[in-house]
Structure formats: C-alpha cells, structure tokens
Amino acid sequence: MELTASQLAALVHGDVEGNGEVKIGTFAKIEEGHPGALSFLANPKYTHFIYSTESSAVLVRRDFVAEQPVKATLIRVDDPYSTIAQLLEMVQEMTKIDKRGIEQPSFVSEGVDIPEDAYVGAFAYVGKGAKIGRGAKIYPQVYIGDGCVVGEDTILYAGVKVYAGCVIGNCCIVHSGAVIGADGFGFAPSGDGHYEKIPQTGNVVLEDDVEIGANTTVDRAMMGSTRICKGVKLDNLIQVAHNCQIGDNTVMAAQVGLAGSSKIGKQCMVGGQVGIVGHIAIADGSQIGAQSGVNRATKPGERIMGAPAVEMGEYARSLVYVKRLGKLFEQVKNLEKEIKKQ
Secondary structure: OOEEHHHHHHHOOOEEEOOOOOEEOEEOOHHHOOOOEEEEOOOHHHHHHHHOOOOOEEEEEOOOOOOOOOOOEEEEEOOHHHHHHHHHHHHHHHHOOOOOEEOOOOEEOOOOOOOOOOEEOOOOEEOOOOEEOOOOEEOOOOEEOOOOEEOOOOEEOOOOEEOOOOEEOOOOEEOOOOEEEEOOOOEEEOOOOOEEEOOOOOEEEEOOOOEEOOOOEEEOOOOOEEEEOOOOEEOOOOEEOOOOEEOOOOEEOOOOEEOOOOEEOOOOEEOOOOEEOOOOEEOOOOEEOOOOEEOOOOOOOOEEEOOOOEEHHHHHHHHHHHHOHHHHHHHHHHHHHHHHHO
8 A cells, every 4th residue: 555755744743844745655774765665763873874765755853954965755753763663553453364263273171262253273272261352362382271361352472382370461462482381490409409399389460461572481470470560561582580570561672581589660671681680679760781680679760780780870980990901900010010120
C-alpha cells in the first residue's frame, strides 16, 4: 500500500516540508534509503546521512535545522523514533495473519477449554488444568505445564516452555526458547561434601504487557513467586533467578543476570551484561550501565556503572585516572632513577 508524504504526515500529526505528493510504500534505514522509502532521524550520529539518503521522505524532529540542502521530503514530528514505531505497528496490524484453532498433531489435556479465537500450533502441549485466555496464540512446540494460566491476547512463540503452575498475564509476548518456571538454583551443602537440592515449590508470575526475549530464563521461586511486574521488557539471554522481583515498566538489555531474591524497582533501565547480586534492592528509576557488577542497593534515580558499580560521575573520573596510570608510573620510575643518582 502506498501513501503520499502528506497522507503519512496527517496520520502522525506531522508537518511536511518539501514535496508532499511523493509516494511512500516501504521503510528503510536512513543510511540504506531508496526511492519510495520512509526513513527517520532520531540519533544525532546519523545526521550526516540525511544529506545523502535516497529515501523519499524522512521523519525528523520539529526543531531540526538542516545545514545543507536535503533532497528528501521532511516530515517534522515531536519524536521520530516513537513515530516510526507507531507506523510500523500500524503496518504489522494490517499485514499479520490471525491464526485460530487447534492444529494437529498437538495435545490439549482433557477439560482444558481453548477459546474459539485462540490458536494452538502443531506439536504444542497443554497440560491438565491449564487455562488459556481469549485470543491467546500458542505456537508450535510450546509446552504449557499443568495448572498454568495464559492470559488474553498473549503470544507464546515456538519452543517456549512454561513449567507447571506458572501464570502469564494478558497481552504478554514470550519469544522462542524462553523458559518460564525452571527450578531456582537452590542447593544446601551436606556433611559429606555433596549438595542437597532444595525443593523449589513456588512459581513465576508475569503480569500484563510483559515481553520476554528469546532464550531468556525466569526461575520459579523456592516459596511464593518470582514476579515480573506490569510492562517489563526483558531482552534475549537474560537470567532471572528464584524469588526475584522486577518492578513495573523496567527494561533490561541482553545477558543481564539477577541472583536470587534481588528486587528491581519500577522504571529502571539496565544495560547489557549487568550482574546483580542477590538479596539487594535496586530503587525506582535507577539506571545501570552495561557490564556493571552491582553489589549494593541504589537510591531512587541513581545512575551507576562499573565493577563494582559506583555513581556515574565517580566512574568517569576513575576512568580518567586509569588512563593516566602509564604516564604516572613512568614519572615515578624517572624520579627513582634521579634519587639513586644522588
């Protein structure tokens, strides 16, 4: 489907600068633009591409000032990144296939009600006493254990495993390979040097509007629930240990690891490869830089980085000192030589 730049601008409440009749039929990154494509400029690092892009139109901020002539039509909006996301979502809704029904071969335990508008893919397994919400999509090779709850309009992509007793809320997305509810890592040392397994009797609760990335694992609680609260977004390859809690609308990048019983507040942002020790509380609004090792609680809104993690300003200063160490050692060696000569 093609729209003119003016029609697109009307959809997103933007203002057109340039040829409003140019036709748009697809999307492209600004550095890979081609005629008929819509691109966007949100990161200043990519500004130079706007002068050479072949895209027919580009979304820019309302206050963008061009320093050279721009060939493309500009559509000025408040936030180009959120606007392109809005447009991509519109396209996805118009083009997605609405899967329904139960494919065969699959196994749905006796007494489990699958709503008419839900979907169960081939080779999926739905255990005894499970509850499946309206509009849920259970893709092929998904395992749903006994007594699980899958909420309305939730999507479990191919190969997801949900262990017995776990609860997934409404409008969640769990990507391929994710495991929800495996045993927490609980072992007690015995007198003979071996480790005795501690039964993990709790479950995992994903509240509404949670997204879990591919191959991410969320362990069941020893007692009670490991809880992922409303609106949380977890990237691929994340480990959430037993009895952790992640607060509303927190986001985590890939390869984050949470040790047991750590509590993450609301609206936090956690960079890739961060490790957080167990039994500490990360306060609401905290921001943790990539590859940090966190061994202490934080204050609300605190920004930390490093291993062990410290306040961002302190980390930046220490980095400057580290870069100067080589020169400092050389100066010390020269001083030692001068002292020996005396």
